[in-house]
Amino acid sequence: MALFVLKRFAEFVPVLFMIITITFFLVRLAPGGPFDAERRVSPEVLRNLEAHYRMDQPLYRQYLEYLSGVVRFDLGPSFQKPAHTVREWILLRLPVSLELGAYALLFALLVGLGAGILAALRPNSLLDHSAMTTAMIGICIPAFVLGPLLALIFALWLDWLPVAGWATPAHKILPAITLGAGYAAYIARMTRGGMLEALSQDFVRTARAKGLREAQVVLRHGLRAGIQPVVAFLGPATAGLMTGSFVVETIFQVPGLGREFVESAFNRDYTMITGAVLVYAVLVMTLNLASDIMLGWLDPTIRTR
């Protein structure tokens, strides 16, 4: 197992190298530069700015310097917001996105698993149909509709929760629900499917025959087999939740990395884009690895393979 994990980690290095290289050159190929503005800067100012950010050097040299910086965890200064370095920005913003993603995941798991199990216990009942219809709606409504809708109901009409911001626990509820809703719906449908299949298996019949309580049968035996598709989905889902929060961050004014990432792309903030891509790549790869390890733990057949 340890060898497997180590091997996977070793694979990270060439992949990250490729990602940095591609991003580094791709962003510089895009039309428009970081210093293009509505008020055009004079050639003298532009020259000085480029010198400050070492853009007057040949491209290969900039690339080598950037790479050597990355090794030292120095991602350079932000072009657009020079008050902070890219590393500072990421250290400030990433925890917020991770926190938001974690709450959303928690919400998605609680609601998704709960609804999925309930629906699977009574297939084709009213409960099942209403849970699955709600899930379908959850999948279909995009965050930019759900977010403002929730804000309207719970913040402006009912005045229960704040409309935007990230200061207190109350601020975190609506963004987490908005971000997690779609995933909750997926998980509900997956859990239902997985559970229905598991509950019709022989080992469940055996468990029942042993005289176990229904709760034990469902939660210990049925669920463990039934949530395997959910666990496989969890890696990409977690990555998606933690990296895909741009819309939610914008709607609720959450100071996360997602917004920073998208803005930096619009602003041609070269160092910020590359830095954010790097962090996201590490995040996605780590989460996928975690999900693989967990699958092995749940299913002995995968482990032996």
Place this chain on the structure above:
Amino acid sequence: MHFFRKTMWRICSVVLCVGSVIACSSGRQIPDNVLQVGNGAEVQELDPHVVSGVSEHRILSALFEGLTDYAPETLEPVPAVAKSWDLSPDQLTYTFHLREDAEWSNGDPVTAHDFAYGWHRILSPAMGSEYAYLLYCLQNARAYHEGDITDFDKVGVRVLDDHTLEVVLEHPTPYFLTMHNHYAWFPVHQATIEAHGAMDTRGTRWTRPGNLVGNGPFVLTAWRPNEVISVRRNPHYWDAEAVRLEGIDFHPIDNHQTEERSFRSGLLHITSTIPLHRVDVYRQERPEVLNLQPYYGTYFYRLNVTRPPFDDQRVRKAFALAVNRQELADHVLTGDEQAATHFVPPGVGYEPIHRVTFDVEKARALLAEAGYPDGDGLPRVEILYNTSEAHRTIAEAIQHMWREYLNVDARLFNQDWKVYLSSMNNLDYHVARSGWIGDIADPINFLECFQTGLGNNRTGWSSPEFDALIEAAYNERDADKRLQYMQQAEALLLDGGPIIPIYFYTWIFLKAPELHGLTPNILGYIRWKDLYLEGE
């Protein structure tokens, strides 16, 4: 099943308990007497010599103060750090007398040296400051900034003593005193800057809370990027007694809808703008919070004169005449925008002598004269705009007008902001949406853009006559004559020149009834020390 019912009950009660605890602890209370401001995009920096935006200006004018300020009501210069000033008869030398009681937020006195140091800093080539050009009215400032001279002593700034500053100008500059509330002119605290790096280094830590030393009515206490920037009363400010707010929290909210919802839920006292589709709702339901003010900016189309068909002056004229601006203002624009028949916005004592009217007959005749009767044979025309709903709507309306009045099928073309800027800079367009907002309250700020070969020209247009008029305006001592030169220059720009003016901007924002002391003005300037919260 009994088990599940029980479990569900347990889960529900836990959720309810946690929910009520969170709801009770929800930090909705706004600190007493602290103004909550929606401030648009997150600031780039809080260094007055690095930044270039409007949201930065808002915050920096709370943290710093220049030699003079202007009264929001009259836009006339009033004393700030300088208590008085003299102007030499040749209008080239100002002598500023600084007040003795002006202090930095750490208690150090604000002296003439601090201003000279600040101006030296922004003009240093290595700073790469975008707004350094505002100081080009100082003698030799341009030469120093462009590296032609390296001795700052040659630049027209002389410290006569701690409280007397002499400024020598390159040419008479009637608007000189009104420029000093722009951050480019703010003084900086030398010891603070140099404790964190060299004078001309960008992005050092001197602007962090705790480090930043300012001389304005407020002092920086918190900066959480993308969350909030807080400033609180500066007890060392010379006019601290006049400051009525305890502090200001600037919230960087770049999404207009989010900002409007925050205002509605009482989290903001004033917004930076308002979503356009909400203007009518506010007009009908809460007119008392809606503010629509003329703003010193023009929305216009640029024409690329290096490409057919706009290399022909008659075609440019025809296209400009075939825009029904009034109809656009009445039916397409929602915020009381004024139709623009000229380029320099009205409102600072300037009247144009030439206007672009709406005249279909004349437009058709001109187009025919240029060899395109009824639009026949006209090369393809594209309207370029940066991706935005509002720009698209306006472009569609104009596309419709040109089709109807000139029988020309213009195509719409949108690009992401930076790509659009790059297309404009490379003259890779036919017609491009543009805007210009005055940095200073003087027509010259609009007109000088279109001098030959300047970076902001972006049309390829060149007129020696126009250049000569701008140069004459620069050097003219007589105010009336100067105005006439500018009027003539604007007439040239409008009569088949490279632009089609469309409308004058408005400053649209929401303001809570309990906020008092704000005098809306054409420059969108808010003097924070005048504001106070009372009632509700």
